[in-house]
Amino acid sequence: xxxxxxxxxxxxxxxxxxxxxxxxxxxxxxxxxxxxxxxxxxxxxxxxxxxxxxxxxxxxxxxxxxxxxxxxxxxxxxxxxxxxxxxxxxxxxxxxxxxxxxxxxxxxxxxxxxxxxxxxxxxxxxxxxxxxxxxxxxxxxxxxxxxxxxxxxxxxxxxxxxxxxxxxxxxxxxxxxxxxxxxxxxxxxxxxxxxxxxxxxxxxxxxxxxxxxxxxxxxxxxxxxxxxxxxxxxxxxxxxxxxxxxxxxxxxxxxxxxxxxxxxxxxxxxxxxxxxxxxxxxxxxxxxxxxxxxxxxxxxxxxxxxxxxxxxxxxxxxxxxxxxxxxxxxxxxxxxxxxxxxxxxxxxxxxxxxxxxxxxxxxxxxxxxxxxxxxxxxxxxxxxxxxxxxxxxxxxxxxxxxxxxxxxxxxxxxxxxxxxxxxxxxxxxxxxxxxxxxxxxxxxxxxxxxxxxxxxxxxxxxxxxxxxxxxxxxxxxxxxxxxxxxxxxxxxxxxxxxxxxxxxxxxxxxxxxxxxxxxxxxxxxxxxxxxxxxxxxxxxxxxxxxxxxxxxxxxxxxxxxxxxxxxxxxxxxxxxxxxxxxxxxxxxxxxxxxxxxxxxxxxxxxxxxxxxxxxxxxxxxxxxxxxxxxxxxxxxxxxxxxxxxxxxxxxxxxxxxxxxxxxxxxxxxxxxxxxxxxxxxxxxxxxxxxxxxxxxxxxxxxxxxxxxxxxxxxxxxxxxxxxxxxxxxxxxxxxxxxxxxxxxxxxxxxxxxxxxxxxxxxxxxxxxxxxxxxxxxxxxxxxxxxxxxxxxxxxxxxxxxxxxxxxxxxxxxxxxxxxxxxxxxxxxxxxxxxxxxxxxxxxxxxxxxxxxxxxxxxxxxxxxxxxxxxxxxxxxxxxxxxxxxxxxxxxxxxxxxxxxxxxxxxxxxxx
Numbered sequence: 014x015x016x017x018x019x020x021x022x023x024x025x026x027x028x029x030x031x032x033x034x035x036x037x038x039x040x041x042x043x044x045x046x047x048x049x050x051x052x053x054x055x056x057x058x059x060x061x062x063x064x065x066x067x068x069x070x071x072x073x074x075x076x077x078x079x080x081x082x083x084x085x086x087x088x089x090x091x092x093x094x095x096x097x098x099x100x101x102x103x104x105x106x107x108x109x110x111x112x113x114x115x116x117x118x119x120x121x122x123x124x125x126x127x128x129x130x131x132x133x134x135x136x137x138x139x140x141x142x143x144x145x146x147x148x149x150x151x152x153x154x155x156x157x158x159x160x161x162x163x164x165x166x167x168x169x170x171x172x173x174x175x176x177x178x179x180x181x182x183x184x185x186x187x188x189x190x191x192x193x194x195x196x197x198x199x200x201x202x203x204x205x206x207x208x209x210x211x212x213x214x215x216x217x218x219x220x221x222x223x224x225x226x227x228x229x230x231x232x233x234x235x236x237x238x239x240x241x242x243x244x245x246x247x248x249x250x251x252x253x254x255x256x257x258x259x260x261x262x263x264x265x266x267x268x269x270x271x272x273x274x275x276x277x278x279x280x281x282x283x284x285x286x287x288x289x290x291x292x293x294x295x296x297x298x299x300x301x302x303x304x305x306x307x308x309x310x311x312x313x314x315x316x317x318x319x320x321x322x323x324x325x326x327x328x329x330x331x332x333x334x335x336x337x338x339x340x341x342x343x344x345x346x347x348x349x350x351x352x353x354x355x356x357x358x359x360x361x362x363x364x365x366x367x368x369x370x371x372x373x374x375x376x377x378x379x380x381x382x383x384x385x386x387x388x389x390x391x392x393x394x395x396x397x398x399x400x401x402x403x404x405x406x407x408x409x410x411x412x413x414x415x416x417x418x419x420x421x422x423x424x425x426x427x428x429x430x431x432x433x434x435x436x437x438x439x440x441x442x443x444x445x446x447x448x449x450x451x452x453x454x455x456x457x458x459x460x461x462x463x464x465x466x467x468x469x470x471x472x473x474x475x476x477x478x479x480x481x482x483x484x485x486x487x488x489x490x491x492x493x494x495x496x497x498x499x500x501x502x503x504x505x506x507x508x509x510x511x512x513x514x515x516x517x518x519x520x521x522x523x524x525x526x527x528x529x530x531x532x533x534x535x536x537x538x539x540x541x542x543x544x545x546x547x548x549x550x551x552x553x554x555x556x557x558x559x560x561x562x563x564x565x566x567x568x569x570x571x572x573x574x575x576x577x578x579x580x581x582x583x584x585x586x587x588x589x590x591x592x593x594x595x596x597x598x599x600x601x602x603x604x605x606x607x608x609x610x611x612x613x614x615x616x617x618x619x620x621x622x623x624x625x626x627x628x629x630x631x632x633x634x635x636x637x638x639x640x641x642x643x644x645x646x647x648x649x650x651x652x653x654x655x656x657x658x659x660x661x662x663x664x665x666x667x668x669x670x671x672x673x674x675x676x677x678x679x680x681x682x683x684x685x686x687x688x689x690x691x692x693x694x695x696x697x698x699x700x701x702x703x704x705x706x707x708x709x710x711x712x713x714x715x716x717x718x719x720x721x722x723x724x725x726x727x728x729x730x731x732x733x734x735x736x737x738x739x740x741x742x743x744x745x746x747x748x749x750x751x752x753x754x755x756x757x758x759x760x761x762x763x764x765x766x767x768x769x770x771x772x773x774x775x776x777x778x779x780x781x782x783x784x785x786x787x788x789x790x791x792x793x794x795x796x797x798x799x800x801x802x803x804x805x806x807x808x809x810x811x812x813x814x815x816x817x818x819x820x821x822x823x824x825x826x827x828x829x830x831x832x833x834x835x836x837x838x839x840x841x842x843x844x845x846x847x848x849x850x851x852x853x854x855x856x857x858x859x860x861x862x863x864x865x866x867x868x869x870x871x872x873x874x875x876x877x878x879x880x881x882x883x884x885x886x887x888x889x890x891x892x893x894x895x896x897x898x899x900x901x902x903x904x905x906x907x908x909x910x911x912x913x914x915x916x917x918x919x920x921x922x923x924x
Contacts, residue, residue, distance in 0.1 A: 016121040019105065019130075021112035023077040024070050026289070032211075039065050074118070081114050105130040148234055150244030151209040151217060151291025154269075154277060156364060157201050202274035202357075204267040206258075208234070208241050209291045220265040244290070251288050252281045271355035275366060297364050302338030304371055305411030306378070306403075309334070310394045310419055329419065331389040333379045335372065336411060337365060347372060374407035381405075391419060391461060398423050399620045399650050418457070425652030427454055437484035439518040442477055445860075447658055447665050451478045454656050455595065456485055459566075464594035464616025466572070468657040471599045471852060472859020473665065476508070479568060479597060480516040483544060486566070487519075493565035496544045497589065499552050500570035504829040506804050508546055508570075519543045525551045531558060549574050549582045556585040567591035571829070572598040575615060576608035578624065586615060599855070600848040601655065606632040606647075613651060621650065660858070670865045672858050677749070677839075677869040680741040681876070684726050686917060689876065692718045692729075693915045701908050712911060716877070719915065723873040724769050724842055731768075736776040742841065742871055743773070747780065749869065753837050754781060754817050758864075759810070760837035763853045765823045765844050767795050774820060781818060790816030796825040803830075810834055823853055832856040836864040841871050843878055875918030 027035050042061040105122035109130060112120035122130070208223055210216035210233065218230060223237050230237050245264060249255040254273070258264035269277065278298050286292045310329045334341045337360070342350070346360065351372045358367050397403065398413040414420065421427040431453040436444055444452065451467065455478065458465040469475050487493060500508065505523055512521050522542040524530075529551070530538050539545065539562065552559060567589055569575060575583040594616045602609045610627045613620055621627050634643040658665045661672075681689065696715040703711050721729040725740040736743060746762075753760050764770050770793060777791045792806050809815040811834045819832065823844055835857040844850055850870070858866040872878045 017124040017127045019109065019112070019120050019122060019127050021109045021118045021120060022070065023074040023113065025073045026287075032289075035065060035069065078114070078116065078118075082116075147211050148208045148237070148240060149211060149289060149291055150241060150248055151207040151293060152248075152282075152285060153205045153207060153293040154274060154282075154295060155203055155205065156295070157203055158359070201271060202269040204269060204277065206241070206245065206265055206267075207291070208237055208244075210234075214291075220263075224263040224265070248285060248288070248290055251284045251290075252277075254281075271357040275356035278366075295364065298366075301366060302340070303409065303411070304368065304375070305336055305338075305409045306375060306406055307334050307336040307339075307341055307412045307414070308332070308394075308397060308410060310389065310413075310415035311417075328390060329394060329415070331382075331394070333382050335375045335379070335408075339412060347376065351376070371408060378405065378407055394419065395422075395461075395463070395653065396620075398653070400622065401650075422457070422461075422653045425655075427457055427653070431457055434485060437481060437488050439484045439516060440481050441517065442481075442515045444477070444481065445474070448474055448478050448481070451656060451658075452481045452485065455479075455482045458654070459486060459593050462593065464596070464613075464654060466596040466598065466601060466612060466616060466655045468596075468598055468601050468655055470658060470660045471855030472660060472861070473658055474860055475570075475597045475599075476511050477515055479595065480512060480519070482595075483519060483566075484516055487543065490565075494563050494592075495539050495542055496566040496568060497552075497559070497562075497564045497591065498544055498546050498568040498570060499549050499574075499586065500546065501574065501829065502548045502550070502800065503803065503825065504570060505546055505548070506800050507829055507831075510804075512544070521546060523547070524555075529555075531555075536562075549586075552589075553582045553585040556588055560588040560590065562590075564589060564591040566593045566595065569594070569596045569598075569612075569615065572596035572612050572615075573600055573608070576611050578607070578611040578614065583611060583615070587618075599852060601657075606636060609647075609651070613654065617654060620654070660860075666860060669858075669860065670862060672854070672866050672868060674868045674870070676882070677745060677871045678874045678879075679745045679871060681723070681873055681917075682726075682739055682741055684739055685722055685741065688722045688726055688729060689719060689917050692722060693917070697908070697912060697915070700911060715911075715915065719877050720842055721766070721769075723876055723878055724764075724766065725772060727772060728766065728769050736772055742873060743776075745871070746839070746841065749837075749839065750777075750781070750818065757817075758837060759817045759835045760819070760839055761826075761832060761835045761853075761857055762818065762820045762839045762841060763823050763826065763850075764820075764841045766842065767822050769841070770795065770820050770822060777818060777820070791818045791820060792816050793820045794826050795822040798825065807832065821853075823849065826853065826856065830856050831859065831861065833859060833862045836862075836866055838866060838868045839871065840869065843870060843872065843882065845881060877914050880914045 025031070039061045042065060046061070046064060105126035108120040108122050112118050206220035208218045208220070216233070218237070220241060223230065223241050226238075234240065242259075245255060245259055249259060255267065258267050278294060282292045282294060309332045311332070335347060336342060340361070350358065350360070350367050351369055353367050353369065356367055357364055359365075394413070394415060397410065401410045401413065403410055413423065415423055418427065418431065421431070431450070433449050434453040434456050436442075436449070436452075451469070455465055455467065459482065467475050467478065469478075483496060498508065502525070505525065509521060509523065512519055520542040521544045522538060524535075524545050524547040529535075535558065547555075547559075567586075569586065575586050577583055596612050596616055598612070601612055607624065607628070610621050610624055610632075614624075622630070631643050631647045634640040635647070660666045660669050692715065696711060696718070700708055700711045700715065718729055723742060725736065725743060727734045727736065727739070738744070750760065762773075764773075774791060774793050781791055792810055794803060794806050798806070806819070807830055810819045810832060813834070815834070819826075819835065838854050838857050840850055840853070854866075854868050858868070870882075872882055
């Protein structure tokens with residue numbers, strides 16, 4: 014084969030924090046990592062640094078090539094290529110560049126070319142490795158106007174000194190856009206040179222002190238003057254303008270004009286940083302305000318908004334202005350900026366970067382809009398506020414403001430700014446002040462034709478607010494079509510009872526069951542009712558018929574039922590046509606932000622863009638990167654349409670008692686501990702041997718088995734064996750229930766396992782008897798309990814003389830029930846979505862509760878229950894985003910992480 018063979022590969026550049034991380038890996042590499050050697054006679058093994066560097070080289074090379082393959086970039090994009098047909102043997106550098114993008118990295122070139130390329134790359138590689146000493150050169154850009162001000166962001170740094178203005182001999186000009194060191198009106202910026210300790214980044218010394226042999230330098234740095242000079246020479250290969258400074262014996266800084274300073278800020282600073290140098294930039298650049306368009310909507314003085322009811326079609330005056338960040342620019346400032354010949358100018362006492370072309374385009378856009386007329390509809394304003402996008406705008410829309418009620422709506426304060434709506438005729442209840450505000454807000458959005466999400470905390474009366482809205486709207490528009498209300502089957506009876514109690518004038522029809530009318534019979538039935546109740550399941554099955562009707566309002570109770578936009582129920586609901594839509598939910602986001610998109614898109618289609626746009630703009634930056642700016646932007650976009658009040662807010666529920674949360678730790682019995690360890694020993698090898706769906710299934714199966722063991726051995730064994738004295742959790746439950754019943758109080762017991770509940774029921778009944786036998790009595794509700802039986806159980810428990818213990822399955826009893834007779838809530842096993850547990854707790858902790866509520870969450874110490882509880886606590890701020898409606902997220906942990914989660918600790922076993 015003609016030519017010599019070469020191999021191109023990618024290597025990491027280890028600088029700054031990365032270099033310290035690699036050093037840490039080298040120092041902590043265990044001896045076993047060096048045990049495998051190619052030569053059996055080699056008893057010393059390879060040096061840790063060699064092993065770590067080799068591993069990083071391999072990983073970096075594979076990662077870059079995989080990325081290039083995904084992006085479809087063959088070789089290095091943007092590298093100039095020779096025209097015409099390539100010869101059989103091409104220059105080595107070009108072949109090397111191409112090989113960096115191939116799968117194997119192999120290439121051929123003439124031997125001489127290859128040797129010269131290798132020498133050049135060796136020098137480059139040496140440069141990339143950085144200075145081997147204990148310090149690095151650092152560059153700090155300051156305005157000469159600000160040199161007398163406080164040093165931005167560097168207060169308290171050891172060795173930080175002021176710039177020596179008398180040392181003109183050290184100043185040099187760059188090749189473009191600077192003045193001589195001694196004077197001239199052009200130089201308004203200074204790039205200072207410093208030495209920064211690699212071990213302690215807060216220790217910095219200005220170049221002037223380095224040349225003067227500053228006191229104390231020798232204690233931590235050997236020959237600092239030589240090191241600084243070498244560092245500046247290395248930096249000049251990245252920032253050529255520094256070369257002039259090296260002609261001076263003692264360079265301390267470089268003066269720049271506005272053009273040179275802007276070039277450094279926009280381009281050179283990043284290059285120096287990537288090469289491992291320190292770079293300190295002005296704080297205003299780090300937080301620089303971008304030029305954009307600000308829109309302001311104002312009510313018209315005559316007609317429309319100012320005089321009457323605000324509607325989606327109401328016209329408002331719309332004004333566009335150019336703004337820097339949130340600050341609107343005046344006509345005089347715009348003229349001055351447009352006339353500026355420099356890219357950095359001082360405005361209102363602060364430096365700003367100026368692009369005259371952007372200003373010109375922005376002014377032309379504003380002129381076109383003013384010529385076309387300032388009027389826009391309320392709907393257009395709301396759409397712009399949600400998207401911050403105008404297809405014709407040459408600049409980003411950075412803010413949308415409004416005055417009056419429209420402004421209150423955009424700010425999310427409409428419920429407090431709106432005039433109270435008088436309780437409608439026919440409402441047999443006295444609304445609390447916050448409920449009156451909720452009614453006014455719902456009515457306001459109803460008038461605008463905008464969907465509303467009433468996300469009040471559980472127990473704050475979302476049902477009565479919706480009933481009040483129905484009465485109010487029908488008094489205003491008697492001809493309105495019927496309201497279709499979708500809810501879980503367990504809530505049908507609750508809606509019927511609440512309507513009969515608080516709004517008896519409303520005609521309700523429950524559309525479910527095998528005998529429900531169809532066709533003409535359904536049309537006749539709808540003509541005589543105000544509200545149609547049905548379940549999500551029934552609506553999905555009957556969607557072809559229900560979608561043919563015009564509904565005055567669509568209400569989604571427990572709207573989290575349609576949080577997944579891909580489910581049949583969610584797709585079916587989207588087919589329903591309604592003039593107004595309302596979602597009722599205490600948890601608009603349970604698992605991930607896509608659920609919020611699904612609910613908001615059902616209420617106001619397109620308000621958050623497509624699901625793909627939403628994931629790019631919000632979900633990924635917030636959930637994966639934890640960025641606060643997109644989270645704030647999402648709150649701003651959605652706050653006009655979501656009203657959420659909390660029970661814990663004293664202004665909302667000042668008379669609501671306290672909720673006391675307790676983690677109830679239990680020990681395993683020796684039988685439980687033995688079973689637990691057997692499950693771990695059996696399942697870990699299966700998890701290690703599997704991958705993909707099979708591994709995920711094994712992880713979830715292990716989770717289930719271990720949780721069953723923590724509850725009771727018989728739940729895992731399925732052998733119907735006795736319950737007593739075999740479970741530390743059950744033993745602790747007895748101790749707590751004895752105190753509760755002894756004090757004459759009542760308790761709710763939640764478990765996610767009906768099998769565990771079936772075991773507990775006879776055991777508890779034997780211990781606490783029934784009211785008729787002189788005991789407390791135990792009630793039990795699960796998913797198979799008929800609706801009529803559910804209602805009876807609730808009434809019996811709410812009766813002051815009724816049973817004192819109510820055992821409920823978490824899913825069946827966790828929503829839609831009013832159980833304020835209980836002042837104790839016991840979660841016997843954990844459901845790792847806090848929102849689900851909170852919903853269950855709110856059966857007792859809600860409006861109408863008069864006593865403090867104690868909430869106990871049972872946790873077996875030293876087991877996976879405690880480990881995952883710790884994970885949840887660490888993620889508490891984003892628990893409803895990260896921790897889903899089950900344990901499926903745990904299957905993404907590595908096998909070693911799972912081993913740590915599953916392993917039984919010594920403290921797990923009781924006496």
